[in-house]
Amino acid sequence: MATPTPTAIRDGLRSIVGDRMSTTPPDRTAYARDLWPRTQLDRLVGDPPERPLAVVWPTSPEEVAAIVRLCAAQRVPIVPFGAGSGVCGGARAVPGGIVVDLKRLKRIRRIDRAAMVVEVEAGFVGERFERTLERHGLTLGHFPSSILCSTVGGWVAARSAGQCSSRYGKIEDMVVDLEVVTGDGRIRRTARAGGLDWNPIFTGSEGTLGLITAATLRVHAQPAARAFRGWRMPSVAAGLEVMRRTMQAGLRPAVMRMYDSLDTLLVGSKDDAKGGQLGRLKAIFAGTGQVDALKQRATRAALASPRLLNFAVDRLPDTALLVTVTEGSEAEARRTDEAIADYALAVGALDLGEQPGRAWMAHRYDVSYKQSKLYRAGAFVDTFEVATTWDGIQPLYHAVRRAVSAEVLVMAHFSHVYPGGCSIYFTFAGTGRDPADMRRRYARVWQQALDATVARGAAIAHHHGAGLSRRSHMPATHGEAARWFAALKAACDPAGILNPGKLFAPDDIPRAEGGR
Amino acid sequence: MSAWRFERHPRLGSGRTDGRRWWVRPGRPDALPGLLTAAGRWRPVYGPPDEIDGAVIADAETLIDISALDAVRSVAPESGVVHVEAGCTWEALETTLGRRGLTLGPVPRWLVGRPIAETLAAGPPARPSPRYGDVTDGLLALRAALPGGLTNCAVSPRRATGPDFGRIPVGADHRAGLITDVHLRVWPVEPGRAWRRVRFAGWAEARAAALAVLADGIRPAWWCLRRALRQVSLDMQFDGPRLDRQAERLDALLAGFDGQADPPEAAERFADTRLWRPGAGPTVLSAVQHVAGPDLAGAVEGIPRVEVWDLRPEGATVHVAREAAAPPPDGAWADLAERVFAALDGAGEGGR
Known part of the structure; x- marks a missing residue:
């Protein structure tokens, strides 16, 4: 088949969506990437992401299906796009492909109070969705830090977790039914499915098996009461013990979040600061005055000696701040708070009262998205979340710290707590001689952190997805399961156009035998 | 011979x-x-x-x-995880765990004597436990053999990257590979237990009361709604910390509904016929299960022997003690699944 010309593709798209498409350079540049920090370094090195041929804004699943059929016929890659807040490159444009922005699929189709489910289109932005539910006395219970700039479809596609995942679960626990456009251009509903359980297959598939156009999600009544608390733990180990005992007793706190020594120092020193550690670092590099310039130079100089910094961090007192939020009926919120208090006091923790919990709640979405100034000023930051079972948490924490401490300053908090374990959310910051050196160092840090995680048998992510940043370690994580992915891909995306290259590198996908 | x-x-x-x-x-x-x-x-x-x-x-x-693949490979009490080969039966596993003061949670009696691989391949086995969740909720990792090798699943409290590959063989009748071993969540055996039975005039009232219990954050370790004479009975078992306060709260909640409380022993006796206990025989209920929507009364109308499990606001697992018409699978999806199985070289021809 002859390669279609960009003009032919654009004409075809225009026949489906009319003027709701763009081929202008600003739009194509804006949609070439998500918030993967590595992109900043690529740009500084002069290696920016490839721009898509076009960006389209369909308004219905039927239009999405028509776009998929057109692209499948012409072998044009499609990258689905929500609000672009992904940090793993999952929505990075593919050469010769188009971007399908789903944000105009933004209707709530149904609120069923009897069944406590809501059917919502994929492009609905999270914060607006939650506010809409609140007007009905409901909540999804899904509050990712990115809630202001992420969509329901993105949550499902990337297997997102909200800050209250210990109570409400991750997004996969909320999915009742999905509407998906598969690579053959058919609109399918998973609730009527057969043969396989399709919800857990499309959830987390990052647009590689189908474009999620709507989801039916479980919702809950707004909590009638909340209780906040902060605890000064005598050690990280003691805090982990409290978290574990709480969850294994069948309790469901909304939030249990514990900061390691350095993170505790930073949070404790300025608990009203916006944006956490990343925000503070970004704020330093966003300033333009003379004082800011001095701060920037000092910070860069410090980051140039990560070994020394981490050595100092290792000698901080082993205390940890544990923040808890419990909610539900008044009785449940109180019952859970009191049970946590029993466990905390038993390990010698100090009750800090409500303030730490309330402060955390007030700034829970204070994430700074201004990356470029920091990177241009010669520093880089990123986050890296992993998860494992309780007996592996501390060894994993130390293993990752050890693996990257020669390259970057690293700190962490422990959150997303479940009966079986929890996640560790690392933040790292570094610098380099020049952009190319920074990019090499950044790549080494990721490689070393992922190697250390795989070596401990832990999960290489918790809720950011895989995209491009973790695909190198997907074969090691999943082993022969890559063959399942190949089979799913062959069945759901026979033309191979759906977000190709994401999750698994093409060379890591075994050849499927019988796919049509 | x-x-x-x-x-x-x-x-x-x-x-x-x-x-x-x-x-x-x-x-x-x-x-x-x-x-x-x-x-x-x-x-x-x-x-x-x-x-x-x-x-x-x-x-x-x-x-x-695969009956020789029945080893309990490791138990990690701190993490609450057991690693077990899939030829092991649920009963053998629960017995082993019991010696260590651990449990899978309530084990339905019809799982007894059946190997883990068989039951998972047949479909996600329902378990009526708001506290401990469905059996597949406790499936932390699953490994399967494919002709090219073994799959690998990092043991994690939640799936993290990509599709939940560990769910692909569940319900696939071995056509997506042969399940070899699994990591399952286990729990400390709670020292105390309490039971409650309340009878209601109809399904709607019973459902409303049960959902009110959930909404209040009370999580029964096991429950079952069923028709009992002309009424609908809600039986519940509780365990966990602060049992007395759970029970107190529960009684206060249920007092707000027009139900009639029976002695707790009645619920305990009934639970013994549905849940495995050491030394208990196999199930007495031959059931088919299907998922009903929120209109529970409509879903069970005209069915004489029915039990409702896994009740949630959006629906429930309905167990019917006879052949019942479960909703047929969607043909287009079944076709897609066939394409997946066909693409799995060897498995498409083999495990079926």
Whole structure:
């Protein structure tokens, strides 16, 4: 088949969506990437992401299906796009492909109070969705830090977790039914499915098996009461013990979040600061005055000696701040708070009262998205979340710290707590001689952190997805399961156009035998 | 006398054959990929060939007996995780865990005596436990053999990257590979238990009361709604910390509904017929299960013997003690699943 010309593709798209498409350079540049920090370094090195041929804004699943059929016929890659807040490159444009922005699929189709489910289109932005539910006395219970700039479809596609995942679960626990456009251009509903359980297959598939156009999600009544608390733990180990005992007793706190020594120092020193550690670092590099310039130079100089910094961090007192939020009926919120208090006091923790919990709640979405100034000023930051079972948490924490401490300053908090374990959310910051050196160092840090995680048998992510940043370690994580992915891909995306290259590198996908 | 005799197969190794098919019994999961490659149309079985229902294995060229893959490989009480080979039965596993003061949570009696691989391959087994969740909620990782090798799933409290590969073989009738071993969530055995039974005039009232319990954050360890004479009975079992306060809160909640409380012992006796206890026999209920929507009364209308499990606001698992019309699967999806199985070289031809 002859390669279609960009003009032919654009004409075809225009026949489906009319003027709701763009081929202008600003739009194509804006949609070439998500918030993967590595992109900043690529740009500084002069290696920016490839721009898509076009960006389209369909308004219905039927239009999405028509776009998929057109692209499948012409072998044009499609990258689905929500609000672009992904940090793993999952929505990075593919050469010769188009971007399908789903944000105009933004209707709530149904609120069923009897069944406590809501059917919502994929492009609905999270914060607006939650506010809409609140007007009905409901909540999804899904509050990712990115809630202001992420969509329901993105949550499902990337297997997102909200800050209250210990109570409400991750997004996969909320999915009742999905509407998906598969690579053959058919609109399918998973609730009527057969043969396989399709919800857990499309959830987390990052647009590689189908474009999620709507989801039916479980919702809950707004909590009638909340209780906040902060605890000064005598050690990280003691805090982990409290978290574990709480969850294994069948309790469901909304939030249990514990900061390691350095993170505790930073949070404790300025608990009203916006944006956490990343925000503070970004704020330093966003300033333009003379004082800011001095701060920037000092910070860069410090980051140039990560070994020394981490050595100092290792000698901080082993205390940890544990923040808890419990909610539900008044009785449940109180019952859970009191049970946590029993466990905390038993390990010698100090009750800090409500303030730490309330402060955390007030700034829970204070994430700074201004990356470029920091990177241009010669520093880089990123986050890296992993998860494992309780007996592996501390060894994993130390293993990752050890693996990257020669390259970057690293700190962490422990959150997303479940009966079986929890996640560790690392933040790292570094610098380099020049952009190319920074990019090499950044790549080494990721490689070393992922190697250390795989070596401990832990999960290489918790809720950011895989995209491009973790695909190198997907074969090691999943082993022969890559063959399942190949089979799913062959069945759901026979033309191979759906977000190709994401999750698994093409060379890591075994050849499927019988796919049509 | 058995028609099965021991022989040596050129590719499968030692086994037994009746002249038409082979029976092999691997002792290690890592032997399975090679077996699947050489086995032609295979079927997993549990036990010697003389004891297996002929209809089940009619088309198979090779019977792969995984009953020797029954080791409990490790128990991590701190993490609440057990790693067990999939030929182990639920009963054997729960017995082993019980010796260590651990439990899977309530084990429905019809899982007793059945191997983990068999029940998972047949579909996600329902379990009526708001506190401990469904059986698949506790499935932290699953490994399967494919002709090219073994899959690998990092043990994590939640799935993290990509589709939940560990769910692909669940309900796939071994057509997406042969389940070899799983990591399951286990819990400390709680020292105390309490039971409650309340009878209501109809399904709607019983459902409303049960959902109010959930909404209040009370999580029964087990519950069951069922028709009892002309009423609907809600039976519940509780465990966990602060049991007295849970019970107190529960009684206050249920007092707001027009129900009639029975002695707790009635619920305890009924629970004993539905949940496995050490020394208990197999199930007395032959049931089919299907998922109903929120209109519970409509879903069970006209069905004489019915039990409702896994009740959530959006629906429930309905167990009917007779052949009942479960909703047929969507043809287009079934076709897509067939394409997935076909794309799995070897497995498409084999495990079915």
